[in-house]
Amino acid sequence: GAVVSQHPSRVICKSGTSVKIECRSLDFQATTMFWYRQFPKQSLMLMATSNEGSKATYEQGVEKDKFLINHASLTLSTLTVTSAHPEDSSFYICSARAGTGNSPLHFGNGTRLTVT
């Protein structure tokens, strides 16, 4: 079946540094990728939707300059948390979809970011 690989699974960084999270579709071409943020025991919060080769569409309240999303190819999307602060500590998860219409989502295993 379709596999989405998200890397790293865990990262600890210092306040003020930037962190890049990668989301790769291993055996299919992902025309659309989604990035979510999740707090413990809470629901997912959609951050942005990215289509290959175009700018990401951010949800209201999500800072574009803070969370940089690049969907440079049909198999890779990256989320960069710039100038990270402790309040950015969270679980980030990506999902990918091949094609359009009825295509299902496939999820990565997520990245636990801790900013110290």
Added chain:
Amino acid sequence: GNSVTQMEGPVTLSEEAFLTINCTYTATGYPSLFWYVQYPGEGLQLLLKATKADDKGSNKGFEATYRKETTSFHLEKGSVQVSDSAVYFCALSDLMNDMRFGAGTRLTVKP
């Protein structure tokens, strides 16, 4: 670690049929449980959730009860409609670990 096992699809039903999509989980502690839905051409939406044992989540005619004794959170609807055709994901989250999703179940409802 935590995990979610979801009934494999696809599931095809006639309109007004009864729906059950099974979901069982493995977790330490007391996770919150969720059902998400993905309609054709759209992103993921939260359908319903339950945060403790015996809670029943409900929305749009769908229900799921958090059963700790059977570690289950089965999704049910008494009478499905064509507009319910979508992919349904079961998920869990707790304080110590990250969210885990089931593989998703595609439901097709025929008129």
